[in-house]
Structures are given as structure tokens and as C-alpha cells.
Amino acid sequence: MAARTKPARDGVTATQRPPLFRELLLVAGLFLVYKLGRLLVTGHTDEAFRNADRVWDLERALHLPGEGAVQSALLHGDGLVHLANTYYATVHFPATAAFLVWLYLRRPKHYVWARRALAAITAAALVVHLTFPLAPPRMLGMAGLVDTGQMYGPTVYGASPEADSLSNQFAAMPSLHFGWALMVAIGLIVATRSRWRWLWLLHPLLTLLVIVGTANHYWLDAGVAAALLGGVLAVVRLPHRTTTANGPSKPVTSAKAPELVGAVR
Numbered sequence: 001m002a003a004r005t006k007p008a009r010d011g012v013t014a015t016q017r018p019p020l021f022r023e024l025l026l027v028a029g030l031f032l033v034y035k036l037g038r039l040l041v042t043g044h045t046d047e048a049f050r051n052a053d054r055v056w057d058l059e060r061a062l063h064l065p066g067e068g069a070v071q072s073a074l075l076h077g078d079g080l081v082h083l084a085n086t087y088y089a090t091v092h093f094p095a096t097a098a099f100l101v102w103l104y105l106r107r108p109k110h111y112v113w114a115r116r117a118l119a120a121i122t123a124a125a126l127v128v129h130l131t132f133p134l135a136p137p138r139m140l141g142m143a144g145l146v147d148t149g150q151m152y153g154p155t156v157y158g159a160s161p162e163a164d165s166l167s168n169q170f171a172a173m174p175s176l177h178f179g180w181a182l183m184v185a186i187g188l189i190v191a192t193r194s195r196w197r198w199l200w201l202l203h204p205l206l207t208l209l210v211i212v213g214t215a216n217h218y219w220l221d222a223g224v225a226a227a228l229l230g231g232v233l234a235v236v237r238l239p240h241r242t243t244t245a246n247g248p249s250k251p252v253t254s255a256k257a258p259e260l261v262g263a264v265r
Contacts, residue, residue, distance in 0.1 A: 017108040044133040048170035052135040070213040109239035110191040129171040138215035145215040179225035181207040
């Protein structure tokens with residue numbers, strides 16, 4: 001009995017950790033919805049390219065830097081562009097899964113918050129994918145960009161969008177690569193105490209450079225993902241602690257997501 005009620009390092013007890021089997025089902029279900037939902041918007045080729053023209057023109061009207069500037073830096077060496085392609089293809093899911101596993105084991109209350117936030121931003125992104133199919137810049141002739149995945153490898157996409165049965169290549173906006181990476185960084189900053197925790201922001205920054213440099217996403221794809229995540233975090237409850245003069249702080253749950261600095265433990 002004592003073992004079951006002994007407080008964990010983050011102020012929660014083992015009995016407050018969600019059942020593992022249920023969580024595995026939830027996360028697996030989230031992954032399946034993510035994959036199947038993206039496939040629902042295949043076949044909207046003409047609309048996807050019209051939207052790509054609009055996004056490209058909007059970025060130029062906003063005086064955003066061209067995606068080609070990042071790609072040019074990658075193309076200085078085959079090794080660098082291959083590394084960027086590998087990062088794009090292999091880091092996205094494993095990093096997010098490792099983040100959830102660590103939170104589940106070490107910060108159960110933060111795990112529930114992060115899992116809900118990831119589910120919410122994924123659902124919101126799928127709605128945008130369904131209503132706004134978008135061809136990535138590597139397919140846009142006026143962009144003059146190289147499909148680095150096909151040219152240098154590795155790639156997660158088929159050579160032809162119409163023949164690609166495993167993924168939807170017209171779901172560029174928002175970029176869940178960037179949205180999930182940003183959530184991982186924010187989650188680790190909030191859930192940890194290290195003075196070096198802010199270095200986790202290098203993960204979404206590197207992800208941003210990779211998704212743009214490989215011509216899989218526009219700058220605005222990352223901007224929309226960040227906006228969606230901001231909206232999610234404004235409504236998804238975040239566990240935090242209040243400090244007391246007589247002893248350790250006690251975990252409480254706010255009605256709204258607090259300021260990031262105030263939430264850092």
C-alpha cells in the first residue's frame with residue numbers, strides 16, 4: 001500500500017498514471033487516424049496546385065524569404081542534404097513517441113496534457129488537410145526547387161502523388177512535422193527543471209529548416225501549425241504547481257494554460 005501511494009518526483013502518485021493498455025490503444029488509434037485521414041484527400045490534384053500558387057504568392061507578398069535559400073545551403077554537399085532527408089524521414093514519429101513514453105513514466109500528469117494536445121492539433125490539422133489540399137513546394141514549377149528526397153534519398157513518398165497509396169502528398173498545410181516537434185519542445189521545457197531545457201527548442205528549429213530545405217513544406221505550413229498549437233494550448237488544461245511557504249508545492253490544474261515561464265517546474 002505504501003508503495004502505491006508514495007509521491008513521485010513530479011508530485012503525482014503511481015495510481016494517477018493512466019492505464020498502460022488504454023494509452024497504447026489511444027496512441028495507436030491516433031496514429032491510424034493520422035494516416036487514414038491524410039489518405040481521404042487524395043485525388044484533389046488541380047485544387048492542390050491552385051492552392052500552392054496562392055500560398056507561394058502570399059509568401060512573396062509578405063516578403064518571406066524564399067524556401068530556395070535554405071535548400072541552396074543544403075545542396076552544398078550530398079552528405080548534408082542526405083542527412084536532412086534522413087531527419088525528415090526518421091525523426092518525426094520516433095521523437096514524438098519517445099517524448100510520450102518519457103512523460104508517461106516520469107511525468108504522468110504532463111503526459112495526459114501532452115497527449116491531449118497532440119491529439120487536438122492532429123485533428124485540427126486533418127480538418128485543414130481535408131478543406132485545403134496543398135501541393136508541396138517541391139512540386140511547384142515556379143518555385144524552382146529540387147525534390148531532394150527523390151534525387152538524393154531517402155524519401156518517404158512515392159515518385160507520383162497519384163500512385164502513392166501510403167501517404168497523401170497534398171497535405172502540406174499545416175506541417176505536423178513542425179507542429180509535433182514544437183509540442184515536444186514545449187512539453188519538455190514545461191515538464192523539466194534543467195537550466196538547459198530551452199535547448200529543446202532546437203528540435204523544432206532544426207525541423208523547420210529541414211522541412212523547408214527539402215521542399216516538403218512552405219514557411220506558412222509551419223506558421224499555421226504553430227498557430228493551431230497555440231490555440232490548442234490555450235484551451236487544453238496544463239498541470240502546474242503552486243509554491244507554499246511551509247513545504248513542497250502541490251500539483252494543481254489550471255482552468256487555462258498559464259504562461260510558459262510560470263508553468264516551468
